Amino acid sequence: MILGLIGGAVATAYGAVGLAKGERARGRCLAGLTTGAVAFLVPTIALFAVMASV
Incomplete structure (x- = not known):
């Protein structure tokens, strides 16, 4: 997930x-x-979904 955020931001x-x-x-x-x-937003949305469910 972290690599998706970093790679998406760089791209x-x-x-x-x-x-x-x-x-x-x-x-x-x-x-x-x-x-x-897209590569930045998908892990971001997934991260917020996991944080909201905790």
């Missing part, structure tokens, strides 16, 4: 930087941004 940051720089591979930057956001 989201790199995707955002790539889009901000105006890289030629805009589709790849957008794909990295969206998959990074």
